[in-house]
Amino acid sequence: MSQTPQSRTAGDPETVPGPRTVVVAGAGPTGLLLAGDLAAAGVDVVVVEKRPEGISNLSRAFGVHARTLELLDARDLADDLIATGQTISELRLFGAIPFDIGALPSRFPFLLVTPQYEVEKLLLGRALKNGAVIRYGTEVVGLEQDGEGVTVSVRGTEGDTDRRTTLRAGYLVGADGTRSAVREALGLPFPGKVVIRSVALADVRFAEQPTLVVRVHGTGDAFGFIAPFGDGYWRVGGWTRAQRDEPDDSPVEFEELRAIIEQAFGSDFGMHDPRWISRFHSDERQVPEYRVGRVLLAGDSAHQHSPAGGQGMNTGLQDAANLGWKLAAVLDGWAPDALLDTYHSERHPVGKAVLRSSGLNLRLAMAHNPLEKAVRTVRKLVVSHVRPVMRQAVGEITGVGYAYPAARGAHRLVGKRAPDLELDLGRLYEVLRKGRFVLVLPSDGRPDGLTGLDTADRRGRLIVARRTGNQDRAGTDAVLVRPDGYYAWAGAAEGPAIEAGITPWVG
Numbered sequence: 001m002s003q004t005p006q007s008r009t010a011g012d013p014e015t016v017p018g019p020r021t022v023v024v025a026g027a028g029p030t031g032l033l034l035a036g037d038l039a040a041a042g043v044d045v046v047v048v049e050k051r052p053e054g055i056s057n058l059s060r061a062f063g064v065h066a067r068t069l070e071l072l073d074a075r076d077l078a079d080d081l082i083a084t085g086q087t088i089s090e091l092r093l094f095g096a097i098p099f100d101i102g103a104l105p106s107r108f109p110f111l112l113v114t115p116q117y118e119v120e121k122l123l124l125g126r127a128l129k130n131g132a133v134i135r136y137g138t139e140v141v142g143l144e145q146d147g148e149g150v151t152v153s154v155r156g157t158e159g160d161t162d163r164r165t166t167l168r169a170g171y172l173v174g175a176d177g178t179r180s181a182v183r184e185a186l187g188l189p190f191p192g193k194v195v196i197r198s199v200a201l202a203d204v205r206f207a208e209q210p211t212l213v214v215r216v217h218g219t220g221d222a223f224g225f226i227a228p229f230g231d232g233y234w235r236v237g238g239w240t241r242a243q244r245d246e247p248d249d250s251p252v253e254f255e256e257l258r259a260i261i262e263q264a265f266g267s268d269f270g271m272h273d274p275r276w277i278s279r280f281h282s283d284e285r286q287v288p289e290y291r292v293g294r295v296l297l298a299g300d301s302a303h304q305h306s307p308a309g310g311q312g313m314n315t316g317l318q319d320a321a322n323l324g325w326k327l328a329a330v331l332d333g334w335a336p337d338a339l340l341d342t343y344h345s346e347r348h349p350v351g352k353a354v355l356r357s358s359g360l361n362l363r364l365a366m367a368h369n370p371l372e373k374a375v376r377t378v379r380k381l382v383v384s385h386v387r388p389v390m391r392q393a394v395g396e397i398t399g400v401g402y403a404y405p406a407a408r409g410a411h412r413l414v415g416k417r418a419p420d421l422e423l424d425l426g427r428l429y430e431v432l433r434k435g436r437f438v439l440v441l442p443s444d445g446r447p448d449g450l451t452g453l454d455t456a457d458r459r460g461r462l463i464v465a466r467r468t469g470n471q472d473r474a475g476t477d478a479v480l481v482r483p484d485g486y487y488a489w490a491g492a493a494e495g496p497a498i499e500a501g502i503t504p505w506v507g
Contacts, residue, residue, distance in 0.1 A: 020044060020331050023152050023169040025140045025182050027051070029061075029116065030299030030316035031175035032123035036075070037324030039130035041435055043331055046133045046167060048154055050176070053136040061116040062227060062235045063214070063310030066101065067399030067417065069108040071321045074432040074485060077122045078108065085114025086230025091214045091397065099394055106400055107420050107429070111214060113227045113235070116313060140181040143172060145293045170331055172295045173323070175316070178283070180301035186292050192285030195306055195359065198246035200257040201237040202277035203229070207270025214310075216361070217264050224264030225307075233275065237307070238264055252279045282306045284355050290344040298323060303351040305358045314399055315354050319347050325435065325483040334461065334507055346404040357396045404486060411490035413473060418481045422469025428481065436463050437506050438481040442493050443467045461506040480505060 022038055024031045027049035038045045064072075064081065072078040087110040089102035102109050128134070135156070141164070142153035152167040174182025183190060216225040224238035238260035254274055262268040286303045290296060299316030323343050329335035395401015404415035421428040421440060431438050443466050472479065480489040480502050489501035 021046065021169040022171050022173060022327060022331070023048065023150070023167050024173045024175055025180075026174070026176035026299070026301070027120075027124070027134055027136070028175065028177065028299065028316075029119050029123060029313055030320045031173070032120060032127050033075075033317050034173060034175060034298065034320035034324050035132040035134075036123060036127035036130050037320065037435070038328055039127060039132040041325070041328035041332075043328050045127075045131075046135060046169075047127070048135050048138040048140060048152075048167075050139040051136060061119075061310070061313035062113055062229070063314070064112040064114060064119065065311070065314045065398045066104050066106045066108045066110070067402075068314045068317050069112060070106060070400075070417075070420070070429060070485060071318065072122075073107065073420075073429045074321075075126060076433050077126065081114060081118060081122055082108075082112055084118040085112050086212065086228045087112055088212060088214050088228070092216070099390075099397060101394055101398055104394070104398060104400060105419055106398075107427075111310070111398075113214065113229055115229065119313070119317075140172075140174075140176065140185065143182070143185045143295065145295065150294045170294065171327060173327075174295065174297045174301040175299045175320070177300045178285075178304050180297065182295065183287060183297055183301050186295060188287050188289065188292065188297075190285045190287055190304075192283055192304065195282055195284050196239060197281040198248075198250070199237055199239045199280055199282065199307070200252045200260060200277070201235075201280060202252075202254070202257055202274045203233045204236055204271045204275075205232055205273045206234055207272060208267065210269060215265070219264055222260055222263040224261045226261070226265075226269070227310075234269075236261055236271065246279060248279050248281055250279060252277050284359050286348075286351055286355060290348055291340055296323060296327075296340065296343060298347075302347075303355065305354055306361070307358075311354050311358055311397070311399070315351060318350070318399060321484045322347055328435075349405070350402050353396065353402065357393075411477070411487075413479060413487040413490040416487055418479070418485050418487055419472055421467060421472055423465040424468050425463070425465045428465075429485065431463055431465060432481070432483060432485060434463060435483050436461055437483060437488065437502070438462075439464045439498070439502060440479045440481060441466045442476050442478070462502070 021044040024035050024045060024047045027047050031047055035045045035047050069078045072081060089110045091099040091101065091111065101111060138154050138156040140152060141155045144151045149168060149170050150172045152169060152172055153164065154167060155162055155164050157163065172182065174180050176182055210226065212228050214227040217223065222238060222240040224236065227235045229235065236257065238257060240260050240263060254277060257277065258268045258271050261271065283304045284306060287297055290302050298319040300312065303315065305312045326339050326343055330337055330339055392401060400417055403417065406415040418428060423431060423440065425431050428438065439462055441464065476493060477490050478493040478498050479487055482488045488505050491497045491501050
C-alpha cells in the first residue's frame with residue numbers, strides 16, 4: 001500500500017458534480033476509514049484535508065482496542081496493523097486495578113499499541129485503492145444546504161495564492177477534528193470543559209524495562225501513563241499540579257517529564273533518547289447533534305474525550321464504520337434518508353458513555369482530597385472483586401460491550417455486537433469484507449419459504465451463510481448481521497419469519 005496520494009489544488013475544476021457524492025472533511029483515521037468504505041461501495045468520495053500532503057509522523061493516539069480491530073478485520077487490515085505494534089493483554093490502572101482483557105470473547109483479546117500514523121497509512125492505502133480522491137492543503141470555509149445536496153466552499157493554495165472554489169455533494173461529513181470547520185459552519189455548540197491542562201507527552205526508551213503492561217498511576221499531585229510500542233520505545237505522558245496551567249505551545253524540557261514520571265510511578269525507568277516531546281490539554285465535549293440535514297459529524301468533530309483508556313481514536317473509527325454503510329445505502333436509493341437519523345441515535349449515546357467512563361478514570365487518577373481517594377479505593381475493590389462490574393468496565397474500555405438501541409419486543413440480540421462466527425463461507429468478519437448484510441442460518445440447511453436468495457441475494461445487498469462451528473447466543477435462530485458487525489434482526493429460522501425480518505433492511 002505504497003501508493004502516492006491523489007492530490008488536487010482548490011483551483012482545479014470541480015471534481016464532485018453530483019448528488020451521489022460525499023465530501024469528507026479531514027484525512028485522519030475517522031475520515032480515511034469512512035472514505036474507504038464509501039469508495040468500496042461505489043460512492044464518489046472527495047476528502048479535503050487542511051494539512052499538506054502526507055501523513056504526520058507524530059504518533060498522537062497509540063492504542064487500538066479489540067472492537068476497532070474487529071472492524072479493521074472486516075476490512076482486511078487488522079493483521080497488517082498488528083504487525084506494526086505490541087499486543088498487551090492487561091491494563092493496570094491506579095497502580096492496583098488489573099483490567100485483564102486476555103479473556104475477551106474476540107479474535108483480538110488485547111490492546112494493540114501502535115502509532116496513529118500506522119493506522120492512517122493502512123486506511124489511506126485502502127481509500128486510494130478503492131478510488132477515493134484526497135485533496136491536501138484544502139480546508140472547508142463554508143457550506144450551504146438545500147433539499148438535494150450541499151454546496152461546500154473550500155480554500156486551498158496554489159503557489160503563494162489562496163484559491164477558493166465550491167464542491168457539490170449529496171452529503172458532507174465533518175471528520176476534521178476538535179476545531180472542526182464543518183461544525184463551526186453549522187453553528188453547532190460544542191459544550192464541555194477543559195479537564196486537564198499541560199500534559200507532557202513523549203516517546204522514549206527505558207533503561208529499566210517494566211513488564212509489558214499499559215499502566216496509569218497517580219499520586220494526587222501527579223499522574224502518569226506508560227505503554228510499550230514493541231520497537232524499544234515507550235509512550236509516556238504525565239501531569240503535575242505544579243505545571244497544570246502551562247499553555248500547549250510552552251516548550252517541554254525532557255527533565256520536566258522525567259520528574260513527573262518519577263513522581264507518579266516512583267521511578268523514571270531510566271528514560272532516555274526521546275524521539276519527540278510535546279504538551280497538550282484535554283477537553284470533555286460532545287456536540288448535541290451528530291446530524292444536521294445533509295451534514296454529519298464524526299470523530300473528534302463530534303466528541304472529545306480524556307486520554308484515560310485511550311478511546312478517542314477508537315470511538316471515531318467506530319463512528320465511521322456505523323455511518324459508511326448507511327450513507328451508501330441512502331445514496332444507492334434502497335434505504336430511506338431517515339436511516340441516517342439512526343447514526344445519531346446509535347453513536348451519540350456511545351460517545352456520551354465514553355465521556356463518562358474515560359472521565360471517571362482520569363479523575364480517579366488525579367484523586368487528591370480524602371473523598372476522591374476514598375472513591376478510588378472503593379472503585380478498586382468493586383472492579384477487582386465483582387465480576388459483572390469488571391466485565392462491564394472491560395467491555396467499555398475495549399468497545400466490545402457497547403450495543404445499540406433496539407425496538408421494544410425485538411430479539412435480545414438486536415443491536416448487540418456480533419461475534420466472529422464460524423460459517424460455511426469463512427469467519428463472519430471475513431464475509432463482512434464485502435460490505436453487505438449477512439444472513440446466518442442454522443447449520444442444518446435452508447428453511448423452506450425463502451424466495452430469491454440463491455439467485456439475486458437481494459440485488460447484491462445480502463450474503464447467505466450457515467453456521468459450521470461456534471454458536472452465538474441465537475442458538476438455533478437465524479440472525480441478520482449488519483455491514484458494521486451488529487445484529488439487525490434475529491428470529492425463528494423459518495421462511496416467513498426470515499422474510500419479514502430481513503425485508504426492512506435489504507428489500
